[in-house]
Amino acid sequence: MALELHDGPLNVEEITNRWFNDMRDKNYGAYIPFIGIVRDEDGISGLSFDIYEPILQSWFDAWQQKAKEQGAYLLMAHSRGDVPNHTSSYISAVVSPQRKVALKLINDFVEDFKANAPIWKYDLIDGKRVYAKDRSHLLSGAGLLK
Amino acid sequence: MAKVEFLGPIQKEPMEVDIKTLAELKEIFKGDSELQEWLEICAVAINDTLVCSLDVKIELNDKISLLPPVCGG
Numbered sequence: 001m002a003l004e005l006h007d008g009p010l011n012v013e014e015i016t017n018r019w020f021n022d023m024r025d026k027n028y029g030a031y032i033p034f035i036g037i038v039r040d041e042d043g044i045s046g047l048s049f050d051i052y053e054p055i056l057q058s059w060f061d062a063w064q065q066k067a068k069e070q071g072a073y074l075l076m077a078h079s080r081g082d083v084p085n086h087t088s089s090y091i092s093a094v095v096s097p098q099r100k101v102a103l104k105l106i107n108d109f110v111e112d113f114k115a116n117a118p119i120w121k122y123d124l125i126d127g128k129r130v131y132a133k134d135r136s137h138l139l140s141g142a143g144l145l146k
Numbered sequence: 147m148a149k150v151e152f153l154g155p156i157q158k159e160p161m162e163v164d165i166k167t168l169a170e171l172k173e174i175f176k177g178d179s180e181l182q183e184w185l186e187i188c189a190v191a192i193n194d195t196l197v198c199s200l201d202v203k204i205e206l207n208d209k210i211s212l213l214p215p216v217c218g219g
Contacts, residue, residue, distance in 0.1 A: 036219045050154045052213065054194040078218065090219040110219075119218030120154030131155035136215030139189035141198035145172045145212070146185040 003060045004077045005051060009087035019075050019093055028073070028095035030102040034110055036090035038083055044123045046084040047132075052118040059117055063109055072096035072105055076113075082124060116140075148208040155214055156184050163210075168192075169200040171210065188212040 004015075016033055023031055038047050060076060067074045072094055079089040092110060096102035115137050122129035147162040150171070158181070165171050168190065175181055190197055191211040192204070204210070 049218070052153050052211070055191060055196075055211075055213075058194065113218055115216075117216060117218040118153070118213055119216055120214065121217040121219075122155070131214075132217055133155075133215065136217040138187060138215050139213050140196055142189045142215070143186050144190045144198065144200065145168065145175055145188065146182070 002064060002073070002075050003057060005053070005080055006077060007080050009083045010077055010079055010089065010091055012088045012091065015077050015091055016093075023073075023075075023095045026073075026095070027097070029097050030099040031093060031095045032099075032102045032106050033091060033093040034106055035088055037088055038085050040085040042123070044085065044125055045127075046082055046087075046124040047089060048082045048122040048124055048129045049079055049089060050120040050122075051078065051080055055118040063112070067094065067096075067105060067109075070096065070101050070105065071098075072101055074105070074109060078119065084124075148204050148206070148210055150210045150212070152184075152212050153214065154216075156181075156188075156212060165204050167200065167204060168197070168202050168210075171204075172200060184212065184214060188214050 012035060064074050074094055076092040083089040094102040094106045121132040123132055147164055149160055149162055151160045152158040163174060175185060192202060193209050
C-alpha cells in the first residue's frame with residue numbers, strides 16, 4: 001500500500017526496510033527517502049496530528065499519477081495522534097529509474113504535502129494539544145464562508 | 147438534509163442543514179460568533195472536493211466539510 005497511516009510514532013526501521021525490500025527487485029535505479037523527525041523546541045514534548053483521510057487519499061492519488069507519468073512511484077507514511085520528540089511522524093520516498101527525476105519529485109511532493117495535505121498539527125505542551133495555527137497553511141478557497 | 151462537519155482543531159459537533167447553496171450556509175453561520183474566526187481561515191469541501199464558489203448547489207445528503215489551515219509532517 002503506497003499511503004499508510006499509523007497511530008503514534010512511525011517505526012522507521014520497519015517501514016523503510018519493508019519499502020526497500022518491496023522495491024529492490026522492481027528495477028528502479030534510485031530510492032530516495034525523506035524521514036521527518038520531531039524536534040525538541042519551544043518547550044514541546046512532541047507533536048500530535050489529526051488527518052482527514054478521504055481528501056488525503058485523493059491528494060496522494062493525484063501525486064501518484066504524476067509520478068507514474070515520469071516512470072516513478074511514491075510511498076508515504078504518516079502518524080495519527082501523539083508523536084514524542086526525537087521520533088518520526090512522516091516518511092515519504094520516491095523510486096525512479098533515474099536519480100534526477102526522483103530528487104526533483106521528492107522535493108516537489110514534500111513541498112506540496114506541507115501546503116495541501118489535510119493534516120492538522122498540534123504542539124504537545126504540558127500534556128495538552130495546542131493547534132499550531134501560526135505554522136499552518138491556508139487551503140485553496142479559504143475564507144469562502146466568512 | 148446536508149451534513150456539515152468541522153475538521154481538525156474546530157471543536158464543534160457536526161450539524162444538519164436544509165440548504166440549496168453554500169450562500170445559504172454562510173447566512174446560517176452569521177449567527178454563530180464563535181465560528182467567525184474559523185470561517186475566515188477555513189476552506190470548504192463538498193463531498194471531499196474543495197470548492198471556491200458560494201453558488202455551488204447543495205444536494206440532499208451532501209457532505210460539507212470545513213478545513214482549517216493544514217500542516218503535516
